[in-house]
Amino acid sequence: MNENSKLDVLRSLINDSISSFEKKRNRNRNKAFLAHFGATAISAAVTVLLGLQGINDGQVIYVRNAALILSAIVTVLTGFDAFFNHRALWVRYTQTVSQLYEVRAKINYLAATQQDVSENEIDRLFEDRQRILADTSTWWQSQRAEQAMTPKSPNTQLQPAAEKHSG
Numbered sequence: 001m002n003e004n005s006k007l008d009v010l011r012s013l014i015n016d017s018i019s020s021f022e023k024k025r026n027r028n029r030n031k032a033f034l035a036h037f038g039a040t041a042i043s044a045a046v047t048v049l050l051g052l053q054g055i056n057d058g059q060v061i062y063v064r065n066a067a068l069i070l071s072a073i074v075t076v077l078t079g080f081d082a083f084f085n086h087r088a089l090w091v092r093y094t095q096t097v098s099q100l101y102e103v104r105a106k107i108n109y110l111a112a113t114q115q116d117v118s119e120n121e122i123d124r125l126f127e128d129r130q131r132i133l134a135d136t137s138t139w140w141q142s143q144r145a146e147q148a149m150t151p152k153s154p155n156t157q158l159q160p161a162a163e164k165h166s167g
Contacts, residue, residue: 025093028086035081
């Protein structure tokens with residue numbers, strides 16, 4: 001396979017990876033937002049319900065039951081959020097997308113400034129992509145394996161692609 005074909009394949013792989021992680025990032029951002037602000041809004045409603053004054057004796061039971069049900073919903077929402085940790089996934093996938101953008105920028109720069117990009121340069125950029133995906137996969141697997149309520153920071157084992165090859 002010639003260098004231009006390899007470069008085209010790498011471009012396609014990078015674009016596919018970026019598209020996939022952008023979707024995952026957006027999905028997890030939305031879920032993190034809904035879980036956090038949903039729980040906050042429902043908690044505020046519980047506080048208001050429990051603090052209401054001047055309610056007829058016949059209506060008190062309904063207000064208390066509504067507060068109890070809403071409180072249970074908050075517990076489920078926060079448990080769901082703690083288990084799946086959408087915020088950490090959102091942050092990690094944002095970092096992954098940024099690193100993939102960096103690799104794509106290098107590809108575009110090399111293609112624009114060199115008539116023929118060397119096979120070694122293409123291979124190095126492919127390895128950078130593979131490392132980025134492997135780091136993200138390893139982080140995700142460690143999150144799932146721990147099953148802890150306080151997952152690791154999404155910043156573990158991140159380094160710019162350029163640092164790996166220096167020296």
